[in-house]
Amino acid sequence: MRAIAFLPALITTCTLSAASIPGFAAEERTLTAAAQEFIAKGAEPTLRMCALPKPRCGDAKLIGKEDIPGESNDEKRIARTISFAGLELGLTIPVKSQRRYLVAKVEISSSKWPVQRGLHVGQSQTKVLEVLGLPTTETGNCIEYFNEALQSSAGFCFANGRITKIVWERWID
Secondary structure (H helix, E strand, O other): OHHHHHHHHHHHOOOOOOOOOOOOOOOOOOOOHHHHHHHHHOOHHHHHOEOOOOOOEOOEOEEOOOOOEEEEEOOOEEEEEEEEOOEEEEEEEEOOOOOOOEEEEEEEOOOOOOOHHHOOOOOEHHHHHHHHOOOOEEEOOEEEEEEOOOOEEEEEEEEOOEEEEEEEEEOOO
């Protein structure tokens, strides 16, 4: 389901612009250990605040209704989007076992949500590169780190050299 949507983007954005991140060559690179760990566990401090699958994250108030279907429903699973101020969670819930779920997406756009390695909203783009190394791709004002083995990614968007959004995604087939 998600793998199909990301494959064209991955193919078309497999090089970084030399102007925005100096010294990056268009050859394939290995992710740093820090980047791999951030892709796998960077959203954990935020997720610990959330009593999933209940629509509650710390003292944050739910925006909208949790039971509104997300982008797709099929006979095997339901996609749900749960939104809070500065945080959006995408859950994939098996139809036959709705007490179980997979976190398919975590999107943070507020500095109030904790993130590993101090890479919170508002932190500098330079700090991201120092901590995680060069990204896999760059598109416009956003960079992404892909881990094909985990079928996951972590991305950052910037304005004026500062993080405005952090997104983790797991590609659920």
